[in-house]
Amino acid sequence: MMHTLDDAAIEYLLGFADDELCVGQNHSWWIAVGPFLEEDLAFSSIAQDELGHARMLYEFLELEESVDQIAYGRDPREYRSAHIAELRCHQWPEALVRHVLYDLAEEVRWRALSKGSWKGIAAIATRAIAEERFHLQHALSLAERLLATAEGRKRLLPSFQRLAPMGQELFRVNLDELQLVESGLLSSPLIDQKNSWIKNVETFLDLFNCEINWEQFQDAPGREGMRSSDFESLHAEMIEVLSLDPNAKW
Amino acid sequence: MKTYEVFLKKAGKEPFGHAGSLDAPDDHMALLFARDSYGRRSEGEQIWVVSRDHILEGNQSDLALADRSHKHNDGQRVSELRTNQRLKKELGE
Numbered sequence: 001m002m003h004t005l006d007d008a009a010i011e012y013l014l015g016f017a018d019d020e021l022c023v024g025q026n027h028s029w030w031i032a033v034g035p036f037l038e039e040d041l042a043f044s045s046i047a048q049d050e051l052g053h054a055r056m057l058y059e060f061l062e063l064e065e066s067v068d069q070i071a072y073g074r075d076p077r078e079y080r081s082a083h084i085a086e087l088r089c090h091q092w093p094e095a096l097v098r099h100v101l102y103d104l105a106e107e108v109r110w111r112a113l114s115k116g117s118w119k120g121i122a123a124i125a126t127r128a129i130a131e132e133r134f135h136l137q138h139a140l141s142l143a144e145r146l147l148a149t150a151e152g153r154k155r156l157l158p159s160f161q162r163l164a165p166m167g168q169e170l171f172r173v174n175l176d177e178l179q180l181v182e183s184g185l186l187s188s189p190l191i192d193q194k195n196s197w198i199k200n201v202e203t204f205l206d207l208f209n210c211e212i213n214w215e216q217f218q219d220a221p222g223r224e225g226m227r228s229s230d231f232e233s234l235h236a237e238m239i240e241v242l243s244l245d246p247n248a249k250w
Numbered sequence: 251m252k253t254y255e256v257f258l259k260k261a262g263k264e265p266f267g268h269a270g271s272l273d274a275p276d277d278h279m280a281l282l283f284a285r286d287s288y289g290r291r292s293e294g295e296q297i298w299v300v301s302r303d304h305i306l307e308g309n310q311s312d313l314a315l316a317d318r319s320h321k322h323n324d325g326q327r328v329s330e331l332r333t334n335q336r337l338k339k340e341l342g343e
Contacts, residue, residue, distance in 0.1 A: 036251075036273065037272075037273075037287075038272050038273060038274060038283040038286070038287055039283075041283075041286050041287050041290075042282070042283060042286035042287075045286050045290050134282075134285070134286075137282060138282055138286075141278060141279055141282060142279070145275050145276070145279065
């Protein structure tokens with residue numbers, strides 16, 4: 001069945017792509033300053049994968065502008081990223097916790113796309129899932145080992161409590177979300193995806209007696225085009241090299 | 251953290267070769283890091299990760315004996331001898 005890129009689908013996929021772009025860029029801030037060499041390499045490799053996923057999604061949208069223009073050249077109000085993706089996380093516990101929460105969410109989100117009826121996007125999702133398996137293994141293995149120590153719990157759990165509620169925004173879209181299931185783009189509604197994610201986060205954190213106050217979430221307007229305060233510096237970093245010579249051929 | 255040695259094997263008949271080493275908190279993480287540090291660009295199709303504790307190190311001085319050139323037989327001298335013998339025979343000497 002041929003799909004048509006309706007407005008809801010564009011809004012949703014653009015939001016997902018922008019999440020990937022922001023997280024990829026944020027992860028890459030840790031290149032050369034990761035906590036130890038092996039983690040530095042692993043985290044940079046993950047950053048690169050997330051940027052690759054953003055590119056695949058932007059390309060799929062077949063918008064009029066070039067992928068570079070869409071990724072770097074839009075007005076901030078045209079981005080659709082969730083605020084948790086924009087957070088700079090310049091403290092390692094925050095960066096690691098966001099990595100855990102974000103990749104647990106990605107697992108659910110990609111699966112719903114891979115099981116949808118849009119062949120092109122399902123193929124992209126299948127490829128992403130193959131890479132995400134390693135991201136998640138990495139995130140959970142490292143977090144588990146750190147959380148097994150009192151010091152690790154002291155450093156990581158407050159970040160989980162602060163960031164997990166924010167993660168709910170990843171399962172939001174600006175337009176009618178029912179349309180996403182009706183059109184076959186998603187195999188399950190965002191609300192169900194969000195609940196699976198919450199369950200997975202809770203199952204993981206139960207091992208460490210950590211409870212999350214999900215109500216603490218203030219509905220964030222990232223999907224409507226409102227950027228968080230961290231976006232400005234993130235975007236400046238994204239376009240730092242590009243703006244040295246906007247007409248350079250790469 | 252423990253130190254591990256990583257070995258990679260390319261496709262085909264190539265033997266495993268030493269790729270490098272890494273530090274990891276335990277075996278499970280060592281395998282994960284080995285992939286990211288040495289195999290993320292598909293440099294090999296099989297990977298071995300060995301804790302350095304499990305490597306037996308021989309005595310270096312046992313390898314450093316005096317002149318062992320007589321053990322490096324590339325067959326050249328024998329081949330020269332044979333060629334000369336054959337030539338002599340052919341010439342009917």
